[in-house]
Amino acid sequence: DILRRIDLDGKSRSTVADELGITPNLVKVRLHRARQALKRVLLISCCKSCHESGFMNCECGPEKMGDEPVFIKSTVTCGSNFRLKKGD
Incomplete structure (x- = not known):
């Protein structure tokens, strides 16, 4: 959901933080983890x-x-x- 909102929908981290009721720092952490997970999946398939x-x-x-x-x-x-x- 974080990847979609930020990378695909183009929303800012602060906007997503407000929408989810979490801190911008937590959005940053979750975004980093989501990107790392996506990277692993892409590497496995590639x-x-x-x-x-x-x-x-x-x-x-x-x-x-x-x-x-x-x-x-x-x-x-x-x-x-x-x-x-x-x-x-």
Whole structure:
């Protein structure tokens, strides 16, 4: 609901805070968490780690892909190749 109101409807954080009866700071926290959750969902649907190269690579064939989604802490663009650190 926060994502829709702010990112899609273009409302300000203070307006949304007033509408929901919460503080603008809490709106900021909830918006951050909602964006992080959306990012994780998009990453899962987009890419997995390639067993062969150890890179996130949307073009790596399905026979080389891992079974588990890989969560990335930095901003990524689908189709990007980047090295994963152990434990990420």
